[in-house]
Amino acid sequence: DAKTTQPNSMESNEEEPVHLPCNHSTISGTDYIHWYRQLPSQGPEYVIHGLTSNVNNRMASLAIAEDRKSSTLILHRATLRDAAVYYCILRVPLGGAGSYQLTFGKGTKLSVIP
Amino acid sequence: DTEVTQTPKHLVMGMTNKKSLKCEQHMGHRAMYWYKQKAKKPPELMFVYSYEKLSINESVPSRFSPECPNSSLLNLHLHALQPEDSALYLCASSQESSGYNSPLHFGNGTRLTVT
Numbered sequence: 001d002a003k004t005t006q007p008n009s010m011e012s013n014e015e016e017p018v019h020l021p022c023n024h025s026t027i028s029g030t031d032y033i034h035w036y037r038q039l040p041s042q043g044p045e046y047v048i049h050g051l052t053s054n055v056n057n058r059m060a061s062l063a064i065a066e067d068r069k070s071s072t073l074i075l076h077r078a079t080l081r082d083a084a085v086y087y088c089i090l091r092v093p094l095g096g097a098g099s100y101q102l103t104f105g106k107g108t109k110l111s112v113i114p
Numbered sequence: 115d116t117e118v119t120q121t122p123k124h125l126v127m128g129m130t131n132k133k134s135l136k137c138e139q140h141m142g143h144r145a146m147y148w149y150k151q152k153a154k155k156p157p158e159l160m161f162v163y164s165y166e167k168l169s170i171n172e173s174v175p176s177r178f179s180p181e182c183p184n185s186s187l188l189n190l191h192l193h194a195l196q197p198e199d200s201a202l203y204l205c206a207s208s209q210e211s212s213g214y215n216s217p218l219h220f221g222n223g224t225r226l227t228v229t
Contacts, residue, residue, distance in 0.1 A: 032215050034217065042222050042223075043118075043204050043206070043221050043222045044157065044206075044218075046217035046218065046219065049215060049217060087156065091215075102218060103159070104156035104157050104158070105156060106156055
């Protein structure tokens with residue numbers, strides 16, 4: 001299975017940009033890179049996903065390395081509400097069912113300092 | 115607020131009880147998932163339903179029995195659980211399980227305690 005590696009924890013000051021790294025050296029050519037976050041006492045929340053090109057949405061930006069072996073989630077201005085566990089995930093095929101799932105790694109716990 | 119609704123939010127049950135967890139979505143998604151999450155650990159996949167048919171069972175013990183009565187509902191029937199089954203049970207849905215660029219929408223989970 002394709003796996004991801006993330007730092008266990010990171011800290012950021014409020015209103016500053018945050019760059020959350022992820023390594024996925026065994027990624028295959030058609031695997032999408034997904035990012036989710038989980039706030040305390042809530043289910044995971046979709047943040048962004050991409051394949052090869054950098055992606056932007058209202059929540060964040062995703063920068064994907066040219067060789068696709070790493071990616072970085074960018075929060076442009078961290079707020080206290082961004083404190084969460086951030087998961088970098090590769091879509092993984094599910095046996096012979098022709099379906100796919102997201103296998104969660106350990107994630108990065110982001111703390112935001114006021 | 116999430117578009118995937120899970121009930122109950124909290125459940126305490128004894129090892130001889132039978133209970134059910136419920137999940138509902140009205141986004142027209144045709145894939146639904148059960149995940150289990152222990153404290154301070156990432157979610158782990160249990161079951162995947164695609165078009166109301168069970169497509170994946172990740173070697174889950176038979177004391178957990180999923181059911182998908184229709185495209186909007188997903189149940190997880192619990193019987194003879196063990197204390198180590200205490201966890202947060204998360205339901206999710208997506209447009210279709212083979213849509214590799216379809217994000218998952220999660221509910222906020224049911225916190226289960228087995229005594």
